[in-house]
Amino acid sequence: MDFVLALFLNVVLFMFSARSTTAGAPNQSAIYIQLQRDGNFDNKISNAVPLKSLKPVNLIKCARHCLQTENCESVFFHKDGKVCIMYSSRMAAVYSVSSENGWRFYHKGQNLCSLTDGYRYDANLDRCIKAYDTAKSHFESSTACQADNAALVRIDSNAMWTFVKNELAAKNIVDTYVQGSKDGQGVWRYDDGSKITFIQWGTSQPGNGASDIRLNLWKSHGYRFHDVTGNSQYCFVCEINMK
Structure with a gap:
């Protein structure tokens, strides 16, 4: 085996299920896309002639385009610039490289879908949850999501709320933790500190108890939001960060 191949890290960056479409209608079969990151080529960019370049795109769209592009085997992706550069060969892509901050190299991995079994992808939202x-x-719950290289789901729109509700209903899951914490000034915030502007409160909510600083969805109230302490045990929804 070529020594460069031996350097590839056995680390799965992400996995998602994207539904194929026919005449705009979703097909029941799922296409699994996986990219494996090789950290040996962090902050480097290939000098080879690419198959195709795209911008602006996020990483999941970059992966999907690679799968749909004939002969694409690997990509260099720049998160800040949202640039995706595809190559026909793993080896050709890394044979000659130059240093440039921000780039990451990914190649098609083996079938590792079982590592993220149960995640669902919504192409319109470009979001992936379980x-x-x-x-x-x-x-x-938060720790369990982190083990998936994910976080508690961020519900920031009616469309995202509907996506989450449908997944919960499909599994008949009841009260469920989602992302959101109340700060000392009584403002609800996401994990990154930004203010939550989308909350559909349940009946008689929020309760505004002194210790009610976490967000929860209640099935009996149509999966509307409730404020809870965070100490009780509930189910939860994780979201893989695709940005």
Whole structure:
């Protein structure tokens, strides 16, 4: 085996299920796309002639385009510039490289879908989630998501709320943790500190208890939002960061 191949890290960056379409209608079969990151080529860019370049795109769209492009085997992706450069060969892409900050190299990996079994992708939202039916505290739920290279789901629009509700209903999951914490000034915020502007409160909510600083969806209230302490054990929804 060529020594460069031996350097490839056995680290899965992400996995998602994208539904194929026929005349605009979703097909029930799922296409699994996987890219494996090779950290040996962080902050480097290929000098080879690419198959194709795209911008602006995020990483998941870059992966999808590679799968749909004949002969695409690997990509260099720049997260900040949102640039995707595709190559016909892993080896050709890294044979000659130059240093340039921000680039990451990915190649098609083996079938590693089982590592993220259960995640669902919405092409319109470009979001990927998994609803867990295991009850945990808020802290334990967040930790479990991190183990998937994910975080508790961020519900920031009616469309995203609907996506989450449908997944919960499909699995008959009841009360569920989602992303959101109340700060000392009573403002609800996402994990990155930005203010939450989309909340569909349930009946008589928020309760505004002194310790009610986490967000939860209640099935009996149509999966509307409730404020809770975070100590009780509920199910949870994770979201893989595709940006």
